């Protein structure tokens with residue numbers, strides 16, 4: 001039986017930052033990394049927007065995060081949490097290797113996963129012309145031709161963002177209208193660099209070492225075409241990793257864990273969430289790390305100074 005003051009689930013920027021703070025507060029902290037040790041950034045070749053580092057690879061940055069929490073005494077378990085019972089107190093959990101445990105407080109930092117199209121060529125060109133984050137990778141397409149796939153707020157926002165950097169932006173939407181906000185749509189239509197392709201889907205990604213073109217299909221005209229392109233940004237949605245707490249915690253209408261954005265408290269006292277699993281707009285490493293800090297301070301207050309704020 002594992003007994004810990006604080007259970008942290010997830011080893012991305014949010015989870016490691018939370019571990020740094022709870023351990024330094026003298027709380028016995030056990031952090032389960034899950035299968036994706038280091039989180040989403042492990043797949044990013046270059047990060048240029050994490051303060052303190054002009055340029056660093058995702059893997060290098062996350063190794064530094066891990067080294068720091070290990071050096072101060074956080075217990076790291078390279079395993080996945082299989083189930084969590086937050087209806088009982090102390091909270092109970094089971095790992096994939098069927099170890100059982102109890103925790104006095106829980107921080108959920110399980111992140112989110114981008115939805116992918118799952119079409120020909122996608123796997124090959126991920127990170128070589130295909131991205132799911134314009135804020136992260138847009139800068140690499142200065143004066144190049146790019147495409148954004150999607151029609152919601154994220155897609156519209158990313159197209160506008162890229163139009164400030166790229167020479168042209170195709171916005172490829174598989175229906176005849178966008179689902180994103182009217183004000184963003186207006187800005188998109190007014191932007192001369194953005195070329196809207198409605199009723200159009202992407203069928204394949206092609207190239208040699210890097211992405212060079214995409215095969216598109218217009219369902220209204222029943223016509224295929226090839227677009228020469230330097231980069232593609234898929235913006236077809238994200239999936240917050242909430243399996244462990246579904247039916248136990250309040251979620252937002254789009255499936256994220258509902259938190260008080262000031263304290264990172266969830267609908268269950270003693271359970272906190274941070275990072276992308278509760279952030280449906282500004283999914284960035286520094287924001288995840290910041291919310292990890294807040295969640296940890298909340299845990300500290302919950303366990304060590306439980307008087308009212």
Ligand SMILES: Cc1cc2nc3c(=O)[nH]c(=O)nc-3n(C[C@H](O)[C@H](O)[C@H](O)COP(=O)(O)OP(=O)(O)OC[C@H]3O[C@@H](n4cnc5c(N)ncnc54)[C@H](O)[C@@H]3O)c2cc1C
Nearest residue numbers: 010011012013014034036039040081111136275276284285
């Ligand atoms: C391709 C790409 C490029 C990006 N580039 C940048 C960039 O340049 N700059 C930037 O600021 N942001 C970037 N981002 C966004 C950034 O990666 C995320 O905002 C950040 O990683 C979120 O951190 P997190 O800690 O919330 O979750 P994640 O990094 O997603 O980590 C989630 C963690 O939870 C673990 N986990 C999940 N389920 C379980 C379970 N059941 N048990 C135990 N562990 C579990 C996983 O193993 C993982 O360790 C990028 C994202 C992508 C996809």
